[in-house]
Amino acid sequence: MQSVGSRTYSKAVSEGKYDLYLGNLFGKYDNVRTYWEDRLTRIALRPYLRKLVDSCQEQNRGVRIVDLGCGAGQGYQILTLIDRQDLDLGLQHQRVLPEENIETYLGLDISQAMVEKGNEIFEDKSNVSFARADLSEGLGKLKTTQSPFDIYFSSYASLSHLSRKDLVTLLQDICQHGHDNSVVVLDFVGRYSIEWPDYWSAQTETEKVRDYSMSYLYSEATRKHLDIESFPLRFWTGREVKQLTQEISEATGIEIEVLELMDRSVMVGRHTDTREYNSLLKPIRRSINSLHEDYMRTDLQELILDPRMIPKHSEIAPFLRQLVESWNIVVEYCQQRLCQNISLVNLQGWHHYSKPLQFALMTIDRVIADVSWMWYGDPRANIIEPQLGYALRTLEYEMQQGLGCGHGLVAILKISK
Template identity: 30%
Template sequence: MNPAEQAPSYRGASEHYLSPSRRDPVKVLSEEPVTRRVLTEALAALALPDDRPVDVLDIGSGTADGFSLLTRAADGDPAVVEEARLHYVGLDVDPEMVETAGEQVRSPSASFVHGDVRSGIPGGAFDLYLSCGVPYSHLTRDELVGALRSVLTAVAGRGRRAAVVVDVLGRYSVEWQPNWHLDRWDYAMSFFAGGGSGISEPMTFYDAPALTSVLDEAMAGTGATVVSRTAVDRSVLVGRHTATGTFNPGVPRFRTLVNDLLRDPASVDPADLRFTPATGGAPRDVLDWLAGFAARWNAALQPYTGAGPLDRDAAARLAHALLGLERAGGPGLGVGHSFTTTLVVDPA
C-alpha cells in the first residue's frame, strides 16, 4: 500500500491550525521568533544574491505556517524573505491540509502539492528544504532515514548548496517526562483548539545522538557534503502539553501561566511557575542542562515571588523575562517540545 494511503486522517485538524487562539502569547513571542531565527540563519548560510529567487520546499506544510513564517514581518523585523522573491512549494500528505493551505495562501509565490515525503519529493532545485511543526516525527526512524536520503540525494544531484531543516519532537521534554524511557509512543494532540477533533498516533522522539545517527545514515552514499550542522531546542517549559498535562499530570501549567501573566495577571502566583528539574531518567548532559535552565528560570521568578498579586506592569516584565529565556532555546539535546537541526549541504 502506498504510504500516503496509510497516513492518519487529519480531518478537522485545520480548524485548530487556523484558530486565532492557537497564536497565544507564547507562540507569538517565543516560538515563532525561534523558528524565524532558524530560517534566517539557514538562508544566510547560503549567501544567495539579493536579486535571485529563493526556492523553498516545505515538507509537511500543513496549513502553510512555513509560508507565513517566511513572509510575515514581526516586531519591527522585516520578513525572512520578501514574498515577491519567494518560490514556495508546500508538500503535505493530508488532502484537507493541502486544500486549506491553498485557500488561505492566495499568492503567485506559493503552490501546494498532495504527496508523501516517504514516496519522494517534488522535482526542482530548492535552496531550503523546510520543516516546522515536527512533521518528521510522524515517521518511524527508518522512514525518516529514507525521507532525508531522498532530500539529500536531490541536493547532491542538482548542483547548488541548500539548507535542510529537520524538525522533530524532543525526547526529553518535561511535557512527557514519564515517557523519557521510550523513543516512540502514542501521542495525543489534545491541545487542539477551534473545535477540531483530537488526533492520536504513534510519534518518534529524538535526542541528539539519535538524530545524529539518523542524519549520518541518511547522508551515506548520497554524495552530499555537510558544510555545517546546528541545532536548537524550542519550548523547554512552555510546550503545549504543559497546558494540558496529558502526559505528565504533575508538570506545572507553565504555558498557561506565562500566557496569563500577559492576559490575566491577577490570576497568577509566580511561585506556581517554579521549575524543579528531574535528577534522573535522562543522560547526564540533559540533566545538567535542565538544572542550569531551572536555575536561570527560578532566578527570574525570585524578585516577584512572595510580594502579593502582581500588577500588570510587573507581570509583563516577568513574562518577558521568562519568554526571553525560552527564546534563547536549548543547545539541541532534545530537551524541548521541538528539536530542530539545520544542515547546510553542498552538492557532490
C-alpha cells in the same frame, strides 16, 4: 489510503483551528506559539536564511522553498516574518525574506484537508501552491518535475510522523535533489521533554516510536468527554540527529553540515497543561499565555517550578535543574521587585550566575524601573508581564543545548556538494 492521524487533522481544519490569527490563551495559535515558539524558530533561522537570500539576490533570482508536511502553510509566515536584526526601530519592518523575493513556495502534505485549506488561505499568491504528497515515499515525482529548492523546510514536528527508515529515504532524496548550500530545516518532537519522562529510556527503534495526541487543542472540560485520536510519532534527540546526518552523508557521498540544533519549548511544551503524559507537571503554558494577554494580571507564583519534577538522567537532569533554578530566580526577583523591596545589588551570588540569567534579571529590573511613573494603561499587565515572558523565553533559548529536551527539536542543516 488514509494517513495516520488524518481524523485529527481533518477535524482540526473543519473547526477552524488552522485559520491564521495571532495569539490566544488556548488552542493551536496560543500566545506561546505566537510570541515564543514561532519567534524562536525565526531567531534560529535568521543568520542562515539571510546568507542564503543574499546569495539568491546575487544570482538575480528569487528563493525556492518546499515545505515538507506544510499543514495549511504556517511555514510561510515563519519564513517571511523574520526581521533582519533584533533592534529595529524603523517605521517599517526590514525582513530577511520579503514575500516578493520568493520565486516558489510549494507546500506538501499528506492531508487533503490541509492542502485545500492552504490553497484557500493563499489563493491570492500566484507563487504559492499546495499539493498532496506522502513523504514516507521520499520526494517522489518532485525529483524530476521540480528544479532544486533553496530551502527544504519543515515545522512543528511534521517529520516526526515519519519512521527513521522513511526519513532516511526522504533526506537522501533531498541531498541528491538539492544544490550546493541548500538549507534543510528538520522539525521533530523531542524525546527528553519533561512532558513524557516515560519515553526517555527508549533504546530500540520500536521504543522510540510512541503514541501522541493533539488533545491540547481542546479545553480541559471538552477533553473529558471527547474521543481524541492518538497516533504514533518518532521522538528524537540531538545526538540522534547528528548520527542520522552522518549516516546520510556516508550513504550519498554528499556532505551535510549540522548548522544548529535548538530545543524549542523546554518548559512550556503543549502537554505541560494537559499533563496527559506526566501528571506531576503544573499547567505552566497557561500561565505564560496569561503573561502575554492584554489587561490580564498573572499570579506569578504559578510560574514557580518544582525541581523535583525532573526525572533522574545523567545528561539531561543537570541541565534541566540549572534551567529550573534560573527560571525561578527570575520569577521570584520579579515578584519582589514589583513590591519595591529588592534591587540587583541585594542579590547574593550574582557573580556565579550565568550570563543568560544575569541578562534576564537586568531586563526585569530595568523594565519595572522604567514604567514606575506610569499610572495609565495597566503597565503591570501590558508592559511588565510581557517583558517577563520575553526574559524567560530568552533565558530558555540561551541555555538550551539542542539535546532534545524541548517539546520541539529543530535542526538546521546545509548541503555541500
